[in-house]
Amino acid sequence: MARLRRVSAVLLIIWLILPLIPLAIWSFAGVWRYPNLLPQIWSYRPWSFALSDQSGVLSSLALTAGIALAVTLISVVIGVPAGRALGLYTFRGKALVELIILAPIIVPGIAVALGLQTVFIGLGLNNTVTGVVLVHLIPTLPYMVLVMAAVFAAYDPLAEDQARSLGASPAQVFRHVTLPAVLPGIVVGAMFTFLVSWGQYILTLTIGGGRVQTLPLIMFQFVVSGRNDITGAIAMIYILPGVLILILTARHLTGRSAALTGFGR
Protein backbone atom coordinates (compact mmCIF):
# COMPACT_ATOMS: atom_id res chain seq x y z
CA MET A 1 0.00 0.00 0.00
CA ALA A 2 2.76 2.43 0.97
CA ARG A 3 4.63 1.48 -2.18
CA LEU A 4 1.58 1.93 -4.39
CA ARG A 5 1.13 5.34 -2.80
CA ARG A 6 4.73 6.31 -3.54
CA VAL A 7 4.50 5.22 -7.17
CA SER A 8 1.18 7.04 -7.67
CA ALA A 9 2.62 10.18 -6.11
CA VAL A 10 5.59 10.16 -8.49
CA LEU A 11 3.30 9.57 -11.49
CA LEU A 12 0.98 12.37 -10.35
CA ILE A 13 3.82 14.87 -10.00
CA ILE A 14 5.26 13.96 -13.42
CA TRP A 15 1.86 14.12 -15.14
CA LEU A 16 1.02 17.52 -13.62
CA ILE A 17 4.28 19.10 -14.76
CA LEU A 18 4.63 17.26 -18.09
CA PRO A 19 2.73 19.54 -20.54
CA LEU A 20 4.66 22.57 -19.29
CA ILE A 21 8.05 21.06 -20.11
CA PRO A 22 7.97 21.24 -23.94
CA LEU A 23 6.56 24.78 -23.68
CA ALA A 24 9.46 25.87 -21.47
CA ILE A 25 12.06 24.18 -23.71
CA TRP A 26 10.56 25.60 -26.91
CA SER A 27 10.89 29.11 -25.47
CA PHE A 28 14.68 28.65 -25.52
CA ALA A 29 14.93 26.76 -28.82
CA GLY A 30 16.90 28.24 -31.69
CA VAL A 31 16.70 25.13 -33.86
CA TRP A 32 14.77 22.06 -32.71
CA ARG A 33 13.97 19.69 -35.54
CA TYR A 34 12.39 16.26 -35.40
CA PRO A 35 13.61 13.77 -34.17
CA ASN A 36 15.97 15.54 -31.76
CA LEU A 37 14.95 15.12 -28.14
CA LEU A 38 16.40 18.51 -27.25
CA PRO A 39 17.06 21.63 -29.34
CA GLN A 40 20.13 21.42 -31.61
CA ILE A 41 20.73 25.10 -30.90
CA TRP A 42 19.61 26.81 -27.72
CA SER A 43 18.78 30.49 -28.01
CA TYR A 44 17.23 33.53 -26.35
CA ARG A 45 15.69 34.54 -29.67
CA PRO A 46 12.11 33.43 -28.88
CA TRP A 47 12.23 35.56 -25.74
CA SER A 48 13.85 38.59 -27.36
CA PHE A 49 11.26 38.43 -30.15
CA ALA A 50 8.36 37.97 -27.72
CA LEU A 51 9.58 40.93 -25.66
CA SER A 52 10.21 43.16 -28.70
CA ASP A 53 7.71 45.79 -29.83
CA GLN A 54 7.10 44.17 -33.21
CA SER A 55 5.65 40.96 -31.73
CA GLY A 56 2.88 42.86 -29.93
CA VAL A 57 3.18 40.55 -26.93
CA LEU A 58 3.96 43.29 -24.40
CA SER A 59 1.10 45.55 -25.48
CA SER A 60 -1.17 42.51 -25.42
CA LEU A 61 0.08 41.71 -21.92
CA ALA A 62 -0.78 45.24 -20.77
CA LEU A 63 -4.21 45.01 -22.43
CA THR A 64 -4.97 41.60 -20.87
CA ALA A 65 -3.89 42.85 -17.44
CA GLY A 66 -5.88 46.09 -17.84
CA ILE A 67 -9.05 44.21 -18.77
CA ALA A 68 -8.59 41.73 -15.90
CA LEU A 69 -7.97 44.57 -13.40
CA ALA A 70 -11.07 46.49 -14.51
CA VAL A 71 -13.17 43.32 -14.39
CA THR A 72 -11.83 42.48 -10.92
CA LEU A 73 -12.50 45.97 -9.57
CA ILE A 74 -16.11 45.93 -10.80
CA SER A 75 -16.61 42.36 -9.52
CA VAL A 76 -15.35 43.34 -6.06
CA VAL A 77 -17.47 46.50 -5.81
CA ILE A 78 -20.63 44.68 -6.94
CA GLY A 79 -19.84 41.21 -5.61
CA VAL A 80 -18.94 42.01 -1.99
CA PRO A 81 -22.38 43.47 -1.08
CA ALA A 82 -24.16 40.56 -2.79
CA GLY A 83 -21.90 38.09 -1.00
CA ARG A 84 -22.78 39.79 2.29
CA ALA A 85 -26.49 39.40 1.63
CA LEU A 86 -26.11 35.71 0.76
CA GLY A 87 -23.64 34.90 3.52
CA LEU A 88 -25.34 36.65 6.44
CA TYR A 89 -29.08 36.45 5.81
CA THR A 90 -31.72 33.89 5.09
CA PHE A 91 -34.63 35.33 3.16
CA ARG A 92 -37.49 34.29 0.92
CA GLY A 93 -36.33 33.67 -2.64
CA LYS A 94 -32.76 33.02 -1.58
CA ALA A 95 -32.66 29.69 -3.42
CA LEU A 96 -33.75 31.46 -6.61
CA VAL A 97 -31.10 34.16 -6.18
CA GLU A 98 -28.45 31.48 -5.67
CA LEU A 99 -29.65 29.72 -8.82
CA ILE A 100 -29.43 32.94 -10.85
CA ILE A 101 -25.89 33.49 -9.61
CA LEU A 102 -24.88 29.87 -10.17
CA ALA A 103 -26.19 29.65 -13.75
CA PRO A 104 -23.42 31.73 -15.43
CA ILE A 105 -20.78 29.60 -13.70
CA ILE A 106 -22.16 26.41 -15.22
CA VAL A 107 -23.54 27.49 -18.61
CA PRO A 108 -20.65 27.85 -21.10
CA GLY A 109 -19.74 31.32 -22.34
CA ILE A 110 -20.35 30.60 -26.02
CA ALA A 111 -24.05 29.95 -25.35
CA VAL A 112 -24.43 33.53 -24.08
CA ALA A 113 -21.79 35.37 -26.08
CA LEU A 114 -23.28 34.73 -29.52
CA GLY A 115 -26.60 36.29 -28.50
CA LEU A 116 -24.93 39.13 -26.66
CA GLN A 117 -22.78 39.97 -29.66
CA THR A 118 -25.84 40.79 -31.76
CA VAL A 119 -26.98 43.28 -29.07
CA PHE A 120 -23.50 44.74 -28.58
CA ILE A 121 -23.28 45.60 -32.30
CA GLY A 122 -26.29 47.87 -31.90
CA LEU A 123 -24.80 49.48 -28.78
CA GLY A 124 -21.41 50.04 -30.39
CA LEU A 125 -19.78 47.78 -27.79
CA ASN A 126 -18.58 45.21 -30.28
CA ASN A 127 -14.84 45.08 -30.93
CA THR A 128 -14.25 47.38 -27.94
CA VAL A 129 -12.37 46.88 -24.69
CA THR A 130 -15.48 48.06 -22.80
CA GLY A 131 -17.53 45.32 -24.43
CA VAL A 132 -14.93 42.72 -23.48
CA VAL A 133 -14.82 43.96 -19.86
CA LEU A 134 -18.63 43.74 -19.67
CA VAL A 135 -18.76 40.20 -21.06
CA HIS A 136 -15.98 39.03 -18.72
CA LEU A 137 -18.25 39.99 -15.81
CA ILE A 138 -20.48 37.03 -16.72
CA PRO A 139 -18.07 34.37 -15.39
CA THR A 140 -16.22 36.57 -12.84
CA LEU A 141 -19.00 38.31 -10.92
CA PRO A 142 -20.87 35.13 -9.87
CA TYR A 143 -17.57 33.65 -8.82
CA MET A 144 -16.72 36.68 -6.64
CA VAL A 145 -20.23 36.63 -5.11
CA LEU A 146 -19.92 32.96 -4.15
CA VAL A 147 -16.45 33.46 -2.64
CA MET A 148 -17.71 36.45 -0.61
CA ALA A 149 -20.84 34.54 0.47
CA ALA A 150 -18.52 31.89 1.95
CA VAL A 151 -16.39 34.61 3.59
CA PHE A 152 -19.42 36.34 5.14
CA ALA A 153 -20.91 33.01 6.25
CA ALA A 154 -17.91 32.73 8.58
CA TYR A 155 -18.17 36.37 9.70
CA ASP A 156 -19.85 37.52 12.89
CA PRO A 157 -21.69 40.83 12.37
CA LEU A 158 -22.18 41.32 16.13
CA ALA A 159 -19.08 43.52 16.36
CA GLU A 160 -20.78 45.95 13.95
CA ASP A 161 -23.73 46.36 16.36
CA GLN A 162 -21.34 46.98 19.21
CA ALA A 163 -19.43 49.64 17.25
CA ARG A 164 -22.73 51.30 16.28
CA SER A 165 -23.97 51.31 19.86
CA LEU A 166 -20.73 53.03 20.80
CA GLY A 167 -21.60 55.81 18.34
CA ALA A 168 -19.71 54.83 15.19
CA SER A 169 -21.12 56.11 11.89
CA PRO A 170 -21.95 53.57 9.13
CA ALA A 171 -18.77 54.63 7.26
CA GLN A 172 -16.68 54.16 10.41
CA VAL A 173 -18.22 50.77 11.10
CA PHE A 174 -17.39 49.68 7.57
CA ARG A 175 -13.83 51.01 7.66
CA HIS A 176 -12.82 49.92 11.13
CA VAL A 177 -14.90 46.80 11.76
CA THR A 178 -16.24 45.12 8.61
CA LEU A 179 -13.41 45.77 6.18
CA PRO A 180 -10.51 44.52 8.34
CA ALA A 181 -12.43 41.31 9.05
CA VAL A 182 -13.29 40.43 5.45
CA LEU A 183 -10.31 42.00 3.67
CA PRO A 184 -8.21 38.82 3.43
CA GLY A 185 -11.18 37.06 1.82
CA ILE A 186 -11.70 39.95 -0.60
CA VAL A 187 -8.01 39.95 -1.57
CA VAL A 188 -7.89 36.20 -2.23
CA GLY A 189 -11.25 36.32 -4.07
CA ALA A 190 -10.07 39.30 -6.14
CA MET A 191 -6.83 37.62 -7.15
CA PHE A 192 -8.63 34.52 -8.34
CA THR A 193 -11.29 36.63 -10.06
CA PHE A 194 -8.41 38.29 -11.90
CA LEU A 195 -7.29 34.85 -13.07
CA VAL A 196 -10.77 33.91 -14.28
CA SER A 197 -10.78 36.99 -16.53
CA TRP A 198 -7.12 36.36 -17.46
CA GLY A 199 -8.05 32.90 -18.77
CA GLN A 200 -11.03 33.88 -20.97
CA TYR A 201 -10.83 32.96 -24.64
CA ILE A 202 -14.15 32.57 -26.47
CA LEU A 203 -15.86 35.55 -24.77
CA THR A 204 -12.97 37.83 -25.79
CA LEU A 205 -12.90 36.40 -29.31
CA THR A 206 -16.66 36.77 -29.86
CA ILE A 207 -17.17 40.24 -28.39
CA GLY A 208 -13.68 41.60 -29.17
CA GLY A 209 -14.14 40.39 -32.75
CA GLY A 210 -10.42 39.69 -33.05
CA ARG A 211 -9.70 43.41 -32.51
CA VAL A 212 -9.18 43.15 -28.75
CA GLN A 213 -6.06 40.99 -28.83
CA THR A 214 -5.52 39.53 -25.40
CA LEU A 215 -2.63 37.12 -24.74
CA PRO A 216 -4.52 33.85 -25.35
CA LEU A 217 -5.71 35.18 -28.72
CA ILE A 218 -2.22 36.01 -29.98
CA MET A 219 -0.87 32.79 -28.47
CA PHE A 220 -3.48 30.86 -30.48
CA GLN A 221 -2.35 32.64 -33.64
CA PHE A 222 1.28 31.73 -33.03
CA VAL A 223 0.46 28.09 -32.30
CA VAL A 224 -1.59 27.60 -35.48
CA SER A 225 1.10 29.30 -37.55
CA GLY A 226 3.59 26.74 -36.21
CA ARG A 227 5.79 29.16 -34.26
CA ASN A 228 6.32 26.77 -31.35
CA ASP A 229 9.22 28.82 -29.98
CA ILE A 230 7.26 32.10 -29.69
CA THR A 231 4.21 30.18 -28.43
CA GLY A 232 6.38 28.68 -25.68
CA ALA A 233 7.63 32.10 -24.59
CA ILE A 234 4.10 33.58 -24.57
CA ALA A 235 2.80 30.56 -22.62
CA MET A 236 5.49 31.11 -19.96
CA ILE A 237 4.51 34.79 -19.68
CA TYR A 238 0.82 33.88 -19.66
CA ILE A 239 1.05 31.47 -16.69
CA LEU A 240 3.20 33.83 -14.61
CA PRO A 241 0.39 35.73 -12.79
CA GLY A 242 -1.15 32.42 -11.70
CA VAL A 243 2.15 31.24 -10.27
CA LEU A 244 2.69 34.56 -8.44
CA ILE A 245 -0.85 34.62 -7.07
CA LEU A 246 -0.56 31.04 -5.87
CA ILE A 247 2.68 31.81 -4.02
CA LEU A 248 1.15 34.99 -2.52
CA THR A 249 -2.02 33.24 -1.36
CA ALA A 250 -0.50 29.89 -0.41
CA ARG A 251 -0.91 30.55 3.28
CA HIS A 252 -4.56 31.60 2.87
CA LEU A 253 -5.49 28.56 0.85
CA THR A 254 -6.48 25.40 2.57
CA GLY A 255 -8.70 22.69 1.18
CA ARG A 256 -11.57 24.60 2.74
CA SER A 257 -10.92 27.78 0.80
CA ALA A 258 -13.83 28.90 -1.31
CA ALA A 259 -11.46 30.73 -3.65
CA LEU A 260 -10.17 27.57 -5.26
CA THR A 261 -13.38 25.62 -5.51
CA GLY A 262 -15.56 26.91 -8.28
CA PHE A 263 -12.48 28.39 -9.83
CA GLY A 264 -10.96 27.59 -13.16
CA ARG A 265 -13.95 27.76 -15.42
Place this chain on the structure above:
Amino acid sequence: MQDRLKIALLLAPALIVILVLFFGGLGVGLLRSFNYMPVIGLNDPNLDAYRSLLSSPEVYRSFGLTLYIATTSTVIATVLAVATALLLRRSFPGRAVASFLVQLNLTIPHLVGGIGILYLFSQSGSFARLAHEYAVIAKPADFPALIFDPYAIGVILTYVWKEVPFITVITLATLQALGDDHETIARTLGATWGQAFRHVLLPQIMPGVLAASAIVFAFTFGAYEIPALLGASHPQALPVIAYRSFTDADLAARPQALALAMLIALISGLMIVVYSRALRGKGRG
Protein backbone atom coordinates in the same frame (compact mmCIF):
# COMPACT_ATOMS: atom_id res chain seq x y z
CA MET B 1 -38.96 44.76 6.86
CA GLN B 2 -35.90 46.98 6.99
CA ASP B 3 -33.78 43.86 6.58
CA ARG B 4 -35.58 42.95 3.34
CA LEU B 5 -34.87 46.36 1.84
CA LYS B 6 -31.24 46.11 2.89
CA ILE B 7 -30.87 42.64 1.37
CA ALA B 8 -32.50 43.82 -1.86
CA LEU B 9 -30.15 46.79 -2.09
CA LEU B 10 -27.10 44.61 -1.42
CA LEU B 11 -28.12 42.12 -4.09
CA ALA B 12 -29.51 44.50 -6.71
CA PRO B 13 -26.31 45.50 -8.57
CA ALA B 14 -25.06 41.93 -8.94
CA LEU B 15 -28.49 40.61 -9.95
CA ILE B 16 -29.00 43.39 -12.49
CA VAL B 17 -25.62 42.73 -14.12
CA ILE B 18 -26.23 38.98 -14.30
CA LEU B 19 -29.84 39.30 -15.47
CA VAL B 20 -28.97 41.82 -18.18
CA LEU B 21 -25.75 40.30 -19.48
CA PHE B 22 -26.26 36.57 -18.91
CA PHE B 23 -30.02 36.08 -19.16
CA GLY B 24 -30.29 38.96 -21.65
CA GLY B 25 -27.65 37.32 -23.85
CA LEU B 26 -29.42 33.97 -23.62
CA GLY B 27 -32.81 35.53 -24.34
CA VAL B 28 -31.63 37.44 -27.40
CA GLY B 29 -29.87 34.30 -28.60
CA LEU B 30 -33.12 32.37 -28.24
CA LEU B 31 -35.11 34.98 -30.21
CA ARG B 32 -32.43 35.11 -32.88
CA SER B 33 -32.49 31.31 -33.17
CA PHE B 34 -36.20 31.67 -34.07
CA ASN B 35 -35.10 34.22 -36.67
CA TYR B 36 -37.04 36.85 -34.72
CA MET B 37 -35.46 40.29 -34.38
CA PRO B 38 -37.96 43.14 -34.94
CA VAL B 39 -35.27 45.85 -34.71
CA ILE B 40 -33.66 44.56 -37.89
CA GLY B 41 -36.94 43.79 -39.61
CA LEU B 42 -37.27 40.09 -38.78
CA ASN B 43 -40.89 39.98 -37.62
CA ASP B 44 -41.92 36.40 -38.31
CA PRO B 45 -40.47 33.90 -35.86
CA ASN B 46 -40.00 30.41 -37.30
CA LEU B 47 -38.35 27.11 -36.51
CA ASP B 48 -36.30 26.88 -39.70
CA ALA B 49 -32.94 26.91 -37.89
CA TYR B 50 -33.96 24.01 -35.65
CA ARG B 51 -35.45 22.12 -38.60
CA SER B 52 -32.24 22.41 -40.58
CA LEU B 53 -30.19 21.30 -37.56
CA LEU B 54 -32.42 18.28 -37.03
CA SER B 55 -32.06 17.25 -40.68
CA SER B 56 -28.28 17.64 -40.77
CA PRO B 57 -26.27 14.41 -40.32
CA GLU B 58 -23.21 16.55 -39.54
CA VAL B 59 -24.95 18.06 -36.51
CA TYR B 60 -25.82 14.60 -35.18
CA ARG B 61 -22.21 13.47 -35.56
CA SER B 62 -21.01 16.65 -33.92
CA PHE B 63 -23.47 16.22 -31.05
CA GLY B 64 -22.34 12.61 -30.58
CA LEU B 65 -18.68 13.66 -30.56
CA THR B 66 -19.29 16.44 -28.05
CA LEU B 67 -21.27 14.16 -25.76
CA TYR B 68 -18.50 11.55 -26.03
CA ILE B 69 -15.76 14.11 -25.22
CA ALA B 70 -17.66 15.49 -22.21
CA THR B 71 -18.68 12.08 -20.83
CA THR B 72 -15.27 10.44 -21.26
CA SER B 73 -13.35 13.43 -19.85
CA THR B 74 -15.70 13.76 -16.89
CA VAL B 75 -15.69 10.06 -15.97
CA ILE B 76 -11.90 9.66 -16.24
CA ALA B 77 -11.23 12.95 -14.42
CA THR B 78 -13.66 12.09 -11.61
CA VAL B 79 -12.20 8.63 -10.95
CA LEU B 80 -8.61 9.90 -11.03
CA ALA B 81 -9.50 12.92 -8.90
CA VAL B 82 -11.05 10.83 -6.11
CA ALA B 83 -7.93 8.64 -6.12
CA THR B 84 -5.72 11.76 -6.07
CA ALA B 85 -7.66 13.27 -3.18
CA LEU B 86 -7.35 10.04 -1.15
CA LEU B 87 -3.62 10.03 -1.94
CA LEU B 88 -3.08 13.67 -0.94
CA ARG B 89 -4.93 13.16 2.34
CA ARG B 90 -2.17 10.92 3.69
CA SER B 91 1.34 12.11 4.30
CA PHE B 92 4.11 10.83 2.06
CA PRO B 93 7.41 12.20 0.78
CA GLY B 94 6.68 14.77 -1.92
CA ARG B 95 3.16 15.50 -0.72
CA ALA B 96 3.84 19.25 -0.47
CA VAL B 97 5.14 19.28 -4.07
CA ALA B 98 2.13 17.33 -5.33
CA SER B 99 -0.34 19.62 -3.49
CA PHE B 100 1.40 22.70 -4.86
CA LEU B 101 1.28 21.35 -8.42
CA VAL B 102 -2.42 20.47 -8.06
CA GLN B 103 -3.17 24.06 -7.03
CA LEU B 104 -0.81 25.51 -9.66
CA ASN B 105 -2.66 23.58 -12.35
CA LEU B 106 -5.91 25.33 -11.36
CA THR B 107 -4.35 28.69 -12.23
CA ILE B 108 -3.15 27.59 -15.69
CA PRO B 109 -5.52 28.48 -18.54
CA HIS B 110 -6.92 25.56 -20.55
CA LEU B 111 -5.29 26.82 -23.73
CA VAL B 112 -1.79 26.51 -22.23
CA GLY B 113 -2.53 22.92 -21.17
CA GLY B 114 -3.88 22.18 -24.66
CA ILE B 115 -0.75 23.51 -26.36
CA GLY B 116 1.42 21.51 -23.95
CA ILE B 117 -0.53 18.34 -24.82
CA LEU B 118 -0.11 19.20 -28.52
CA TYR B 119 3.68 19.50 -28.17
CA LEU B 120 3.82 16.25 -26.17
CA PHE B 121 1.53 14.00 -28.20
CA SER B 122 1.58 15.21 -31.81
CA GLN B 123 3.32 13.09 -34.44
CA SER B 124 6.42 15.27 -34.21
CA GLY B 125 6.00 15.87 -30.48
CA SER B 126 8.09 14.82 -27.49
CA PHE B 127 6.69 11.28 -27.26
CA ALA B 128 7.11 10.67 -31.01
CA ARG B 129 10.74 11.83 -30.65
CA LEU B 130 11.24 9.49 -27.72
CA ALA B 131 9.72 6.61 -29.71
CA HIS B 132 12.10 7.42 -32.56
CA GLU B 133 15.08 7.60 -30.20
CA TYR B 134 14.35 4.08 -28.97
CA ALA B 135 13.66 2.87 -32.52
CA VAL B 136 10.00 2.15 -31.85
CA ILE B 137 8.98 4.18 -34.91
CA ALA B 138 10.87 5.06 -38.11
CA LYS B 139 8.99 8.20 -39.21
CA PRO B 140 6.49 10.63 -37.61
CA ALA B 141 3.52 9.07 -39.42
CA ASP B 142 4.23 5.78 -37.58
CA PHE B 143 3.33 7.44 -34.30
CA PRO B 144 -0.38 6.97 -33.52
CA ALA B 145 -2.53 10.01 -34.31
CA LEU B 146 -3.47 11.33 -30.87
CA ILE B 147 -4.06 14.92 -31.99
CA PHE B 148 -6.63 16.01 -34.63
CA ASP B 149 -7.84 12.38 -34.39
CA PRO B 150 -11.42 11.08 -34.63
CA TYR B 151 -11.35 9.87 -31.01
CA ALA B 152 -10.39 13.35 -29.75
CA ILE B 153 -7.67 11.83 -27.57
CA GLY B 154 -5.74 15.11 -27.37
CA VAL B 155 -8.87 17.02 -26.32
CA ILE B 156 -9.71 14.45 -23.64
CA LEU B 157 -6.10 14.35 -22.35
CA THR B 158 -6.16 18.14 -21.97
CA TYR B 159 -9.45 18.06 -20.08
CA VAL B 160 -8.26 15.23 -17.84
CA TRP B 161 -5.07 17.20 -17.12
CA LYS B 162 -7.04 20.33 -16.20
CA GLU B 163 -10.07 18.82 -14.45
CA VAL B 164 -8.43 16.22 -12.20
CA PRO B 165 -6.93 18.96 -10.00
CA PHE B 166 -10.26 20.85 -9.98
CA ILE B 167 -12.29 17.87 -8.75
CA THR B 168 -9.44 16.87 -6.41
CA VAL B 169 -9.50 20.22 -4.60
CA ILE B 170 -13.27 20.06 -4.14
CA THR B 171 -13.05 16.45 -2.90
CA LEU B 172 -10.28 17.40 -0.47
CA ALA B 173 -12.43 20.26 0.82
CA THR B 174 -15.32 17.80 1.34
CA LEU B 175 -13.01 15.37 3.15
CA GLN B 176 -11.68 18.14 5.37
CA ALA B 177 -15.20 19.29 6.23
CA LEU B 178 -16.08 15.71 7.24
CA GLY B 179 -13.44 15.90 9.93
CA ASP B 180 -13.22 12.55 11.69
CA ASP B 181 -11.74 9.67 9.85
CA HIS B 182 -14.89 7.52 9.72
CA GLU B 183 -13.46 4.93 7.41
CA THR B 184 -10.58 4.14 9.77
CA ILE B 185 -13.20 3.50 12.45
CA ALA B 186 -14.95 1.17 10.00
CA ARG B 187 -11.65 -0.57 9.35
CA THR B 188 -11.04 -1.15 13.07
CA LEU B 189 -14.53 -2.62 13.26
CA GLY B 190 -13.46 -5.22 10.72
CA ALA B 191 -14.41 -3.69 7.36
CA THR B 192 -12.05 -4.35 4.46
CA TRP B 193 -10.50 -1.36 2.66
CA GLY B 194 -12.99 -1.84 -0.18
CA GLN B 195 -15.97 -2.02 2.19
CA ALA B 196 -14.85 1.05 4.12
CA PHE B 197 -14.42 2.98 0.87
CA ARG B 198 -17.70 1.88 -0.68
CA HIS B 199 -20.00 2.03 2.32
CA VAL B 200 -18.47 4.75 4.47
CA LEU B 201 -16.26 7.15 2.55
CA LEU B 202 -17.89 7.23 -0.89
CA PRO B 203 -21.42 8.14 0.30
CA GLN B 204 -19.92 10.99 2.33
CA ILE B 205 -17.88 12.55 -0.46
CA MET B 206 -20.42 11.81 -3.21
CA PRO B 207 -22.33 15.15 -3.10
CA GLY B 208 -19.18 17.25 -3.53
CA VAL B 209 -17.73 14.94 -6.17
CA LEU B 210 -20.99 14.85 -8.12
CA ALA B 211 -21.36 18.64 -8.00
CA ALA B 212 -17.80 19.11 -9.27
CA SER B 213 -18.36 16.53 -12.02
CA ALA B 214 -21.50 18.37 -13.13
CA ILE B 215 -19.48 21.57 -13.52
CA VAL B 216 -16.79 19.69 -15.45
CA PHE B 217 -19.34 18.05 -17.76
CA ALA B 218 -21.00 21.37 -18.57
CA PHE B 219 -17.62 22.97 -19.17
CA THR B 220 -16.20 20.25 -21.40
CA PHE B 221 -19.47 20.14 -23.36
CA GLY B 222 -19.36 23.85 -24.11
CA ALA B 223 -15.70 24.84 -24.30
CA TYR B 224 -14.44 26.13 -27.62
CA GLU B 225 -10.69 26.61 -27.64
CA ILE B 226 -9.48 23.06 -26.91
CA PRO B 227 -11.50 21.26 -29.63
CA ALA B 228 -10.75 24.20 -31.96
CA LEU B 229 -7.03 23.66 -31.34
CA LEU B 230 -6.78 19.87 -31.03
CA GLY B 231 -9.94 18.49 -32.65
CA ALA B 232 -10.28 16.73 -36.02
CA SER B 233 -11.67 18.75 -38.93
CA HIS B 234 -14.63 16.32 -39.25
CA PRO B 235 -16.75 16.09 -37.24
CA GLN B 236 -16.14 19.15 -35.08
CA ALA B 237 -17.38 19.73 -31.53
CA LEU B 238 -20.67 21.66 -31.18
CA PRO B 239 -19.10 24.87 -29.80
CA VAL B 240 -16.69 24.90 -32.74
CA ILE B 241 -19.42 24.56 -35.39
CA ALA B 242 -21.56 27.08 -33.48
CA TYR B 243 -18.80 29.69 -33.57
CA ARG B 244 -17.83 28.93 -37.18
CA SER B 245 -21.40 29.20 -38.47
CA PHE B 246 -21.82 32.39 -36.41
CA THR B 247 -18.82 33.97 -38.16
CA ASP B 248 -19.83 32.53 -41.55
CA ALA B 249 -20.00 35.16 -44.30
CA ASP B 250 -23.49 33.83 -45.06
CA LEU B 251 -25.75 35.62 -42.58
CA ALA B 252 -28.44 32.98 -43.10
CA ALA B 253 -26.28 30.64 -40.98
CA ARG B 254 -26.67 32.91 -37.92
CA PRO B 255 -29.99 31.52 -36.64
CA GLN B 256 -28.46 28.05 -36.89
CA ALA B 257 -25.42 29.16 -34.92
CA LEU B 258 -27.72 30.50 -32.21
CA ALA B 259 -29.85 27.36 -32.25
CA LEU B 260 -26.63 25.42 -31.59
CA ALA B 261 -25.79 27.85 -28.78
CA MET B 262 -29.23 27.17 -27.28
CA LEU B 263 -28.61 23.42 -27.52
CA ILE B 264 -25.33 23.88 -25.60
CA ALA B 265 -27.13 26.04 -23.02
CA LEU B 266 -29.84 23.41 -22.61
CA ILE B 267 -27.48 20.45 -22.08
CA SER B 268 -25.23 22.39 -19.70
CA GLY B 269 -28.32 23.84 -18.03
CA LEU B 270 -29.32 20.29 -17.11
CA MET B 271 -26.06 20.17 -15.16
CA ILE B 272 -27.37 22.98 -12.93
CA VAL B 273 -30.10 20.55 -11.87
CA VAL B 274 -27.55 17.79 -11.21
CA TYR B 275 -25.37 20.24 -9.27
CA SER B 276 -28.23 21.56 -7.10
CA ARG B 277 -29.62 18.08 -6.43
CA ALA B 278 -26.18 16.83 -5.43
CA LEU B 279 -25.68 19.63 -2.93
CA ARG B 280 -29.24 19.83 -1.59
CA GLY B 281 -29.08 20.05 2.18
CA LYS B 282 -25.30 19.77 2.11
CA GLY B 283 -22.72 22.44 2.80
CA ARG B 284 -25.24 25.23 3.16
CA GLY B 285 -24.22 28.46 4.85
